[in-house]
Amino acid sequence: MKQNISFREFLIPRLIQASGYSAIVFVALIFFFLLREGLPTLSEVEWGALFSARWYPIEEYFGILPLLTGSLIITLGATLIAVPFGIGAAVYISEIAPRWMREILKPLVELLGGLPSVVLGFLGMLVLSPYLRVLLNLPTGLTALAGSLLLGGIAVPTVVSVAEDALDSVPRAYREGAWALGATRWQTIWRVTLPAAKSGALTAVMLGVGRAIGETMTVMMVTGNAPVLATSPGSFFSPVRTMTATIAAEMGEVANGSVHYHVLFFIGLTLFVISLIVNIIASSVVFRAKKRAERILS
Amino acid sequence: MKRLLLLLAFLLSACSASAAADSTSPAQYIENKGSDTIVNLALAWAEQYQNDHADIRISVTGGGSGTGIAALLNGTVDIANASRQIKKEEIAEAQGKGIQPVEHIIARDAIAVIVNPQNPVSQLTLQQISDIYSGKISNWNQVGGEDRPIVKLSRETNSGTHVYFLETVLRLGNKENKTLFSTDTLLLPSSEGIIAETRQNLNAIGYDGLGYVPKDLKMIAVAKESGGAYVLPSIETVNDKTYAIARDLYMYTDGEPSGALKDYLDWILSPQAQEIVAKLGFVPALTK
Numbered sequence: 129m130k131q132n133i134s135f136r137e138f139l140i141p142r143l144i145q146a147s148g149y150s151a152i153v154f155v156a157l158i159f160f161f162l163l164r165e166g167l168p169t170l171s172e173v174e175w176g177a178l179f180s181a182r183w184y185p186i187e188e189y190f191g192i193l194p195l196l197t198g199s200l201i202i203t204l205g206a207t208l209i210a211v212p213f214g215i216g217a218a219v220y221i222s223e224i225a226p227r228w229m230r231e232i233l234k235p236l237v238e239l240l241g242g243l244p245s246v247v248l249g250f251l252g253m254l255v256l257s258p259y260l261r262v263l264l265n266l267p268t269g270l271t272a273l274a275g276s277l278l279l280g281g282i283a284v285p286t287v288v289s290v291a292e293d294a295l296d297s298v299p300r301a302y303r304e305g306a307w308a309l310g311a312t313r314w315q316t317i318w319r320v321t322l323p324a325a326k327s328g329a330l331t332a333v334m335l336g337v338g339r340a341i342g343e344t345m346t347v348m349m350v351t352g353n354a355p356v357l358a359t360s361p362g363s364f365f366s367p368v369r370t371m372t373a374t375i376a377a378e379m380g381e382v383a384n385g386s387v388h389y390h391v392l393f394f395i396g397l398t399l400f401v402i403s404l405i406v407n408i409i410a411s412s413v414v415f416r417a418k419k420r421a422e423r424i425l426s
Numbered sequence: 427m428k429r430l431l432l433l434l435a436f437l438l439s440a441c442s443a444s445a446a447a448d449s450t451s452p453a454q455y456i457e458n459k460g461s462d463t464i465v466n467l468a469l470a471w472a473e474q475y476q477n478d479h480a481d482i483r484i485s486v487t488g489g490g491s492g493t494g495i496a497a498l499l500n501g502t503v504d505i506a507n508a509s510r511q512i513k514k515e516e517i518a519e520a521q522g523k524g525i526q527p528v529e530h531i532i533a534r535d536a537i538a539v540i541v542n543p544q545n546p547v548s549q550l551t552l553q554q555i556s557d558i559y560s561g562k563i564s565n566w567n568q569v570g571g572e573d574r575p576i577v578k579l580s581r582e583t584n585s586g587t588h589v590y591f592l593e594t595v596l597r598l599g600n601k602e603n604k605t606l607f608s609t610d611t612l613l614l615p616s617s618e619g620i621i622a623e624t625r626q627n628l629n630a631i632g633y634d635g636l637g638y639v640p641k642d643l644k645m646i647a648v649a650k651e652s653g654g655a656y657v658l659p660s661i662e663t664v665n666d667k668t669y670a671i672a673r674d675l676y677m678y679t680d681g682e683p684s685g686a687l688k689d690y691l692d693w694i695l696s697p698q699a700q701e702i703v704a705k706l707g708f709v710p711a712l713t714k
Contacts, residue, residue: 186583258626267575267629352612377582
């Protein structure tokens with residue numbers, strides 16, 4: 129019996145350790161694979177051609193700028209929608225809603241998060257985009273705006289559930305302290321609870337942004353996929369092509385090892401680096417905030 | 427004990443069921459993959475052929491002409507469907523892998539240019555369509571329509587139809603011509619996307635295989651040059667070569683087909699199979 133326990137004590141921590149390391153190993157392997165398949169691009173395509181404004185791969189035009197701006201403008205739009213709605217809904221669920229309402233809303237939000245994105249894309253193609261075209265009098269409704277709206281909708285459940293958890297874990301004593309000082313409910317939320325949950329809320333936003341920039345199927349169906357360089361806010365109302373949609377649409381077709389194949393991996397690498405940067409910025413902000421909190425408390 | 431008996435009985439019945447399945451089980455599989463234009467036709471053929479030949483199983487998948495040819499080169503399919511001819515690079519790659527692609531013309535197809543039924547424009551010349559897609563013409567009133575912006579719809583670049591449209595319409599069949607689709611052309615991943623957008627958007631112009639155009643959309647009559655006759659796509663106008671945007675559809679096999687594969691390809695060119703071609707809105711291959 130005793131031996132049995134010591135054996136388990138030996139085995140279980142090591143299993144946990146291994147699964148912890150495996151996360152790092154997988155990311156490293158993916159990164160290595162992307163580098164190996166993507167980097168040949170830099171010797172095959174000239175820098176000037178790679179960062180030009182024309183994407184037409186079957187005639188050897190490999191300008192990735194339109195794809196880059198397309199992804200960025202849609203992600204920006206989605207963030208502008210998802211953050212206020214997501215944080216607002218989280219605050220409502222955690223701070224304001226009565227208990228019975230919370231019991232209904234939480235599962236509903238999670239259900240929304242489980243909606244397959246292709247279904248949303250379908251709705252976007254058949255309902256949202258015709259509606260936008262008529263409402264805003266656009267030439268076509270298949271625009272960056274339609275993509276942003278849907279991606280915002282996809283990111284909201286992520287933002288809500290993470291932010292709500294963060295708000296929930298703020299100790300009750302914080303709120304009671306604020307009320308004791310005569311703060312109103314709104315002042316308590318805005319000045320005490322939200323700042324206390326700042327790192328969690330920021331994580332929520334970052335996860336939402338990550339969800340939006342990596343989403344493929346929905347944007348492929350509603351943004352029109354025209355590789356137009358997005359240069360001004362007006363581009364919200366014209367079709368765009370994202371990096372993810374490009375990879376999804378073209379990967380099945382390319383010959384293994386061709387220039388086009390390498391450029392598609394290079395685009396994947398770019399996406400990877402972008403989300404890495406987003407994550408690094410987020411964690412450094414969280415880290416700094418934590419340090420300050422520790423200083424105040426000590 | 428009772429349980430054991432039951433289990434035994436179950437096992438026995440399973441055995442006899444599988445034995446029964448064995449006697450009729452398919453002896454031959456044919457893998458068939460490629461062009462989305464051909465996929466419905468290939469499915470209809472496969473269904474009919476399997477009804478008549480219980481010992482043959484044919485699986486049909488789409489994905490695009492390039493996807494099908496790539497699969498043939500990788501040796502994962504028996505027949506690649508393509509709505510364009512195999513490229514020189516692909517033949518070179520095939521030979522590197524010891525594969526000899528053999529071409530079979532299995533049907534013909536017209537590409538219909540489609541607009542919303544409420545669009546007053548009903549005829550265009552090839553040159554006009556080329557100018558629309560290359561961005562030189564951007565308003566319907568330049569081709570006799572209302573004052574509306576033109577929204578150009580196209581298939582993705584991996585579609586054989588896209589490549590064919592580029593070569594035959596945008597470049598007017600001229601190999602020296604380097605005209606490209608204007609960047610604001612919407613590249614939609616499916617025929618369905620083009621049809622859905624054209625159905626609800628008065629500004630839209632799109633193209634699709636004749637067999638896929640639903641009755642509630644308007645097809646444009648096309649003239650080869652200005653002053654020429656405007657012709658609507660149909661089986662007759664494709665066969666008498668008056669409709670300008672028509673092409674052959676292909677199946678590729680590795681080497682000359684033999685055995686069950688040869689029987690199937692021979693059957694495809696038979697009158698019975700070519701009747702299905704006409705029924706689906708394609709144009710029967712001109713058999714000798």
